Amino acid sequence: MLYIISFLMFLLQPNTIEVKNAWIRPGAKGMNTAAYFEIANKGNKPDTLFNVKSSLSKIVELHETYKIGDAMGMRKTPIVVVPAKTSFYFKPGGNHVMLIDLKNKIPIGKSGDITLYFKRTGKIKISAEVKK
């Protein structure tokens, strides 16, 4: 009985993660580009972004930017933790979703779908506007 009640409470939990202002830089077929957005965690518990998928490119990765001395680079990152009551920004020069080897041209004015996978919230599909 207790199990059923806790399961129902789990189902009734409001969606505490909101992904906003998603956009993608335009790119040509076969090239790479990046997607950016804000992850707003309105809940009382942290949530972890652990996977990302999109049909826009052959490879989709979570990336972070780093700096060593004057050199800037980017690398794959396995997870991004969004603390409770906090917004985490994927933005140019910071974290981004790397879209590697675009299947088709993505021109300005179009939009593309990206699905984000969170440990607590589950999956969230977003539509990102293509712009500069």
Ligand SMILES: [Cu+2]
């Ligand atoms: Cu990157």
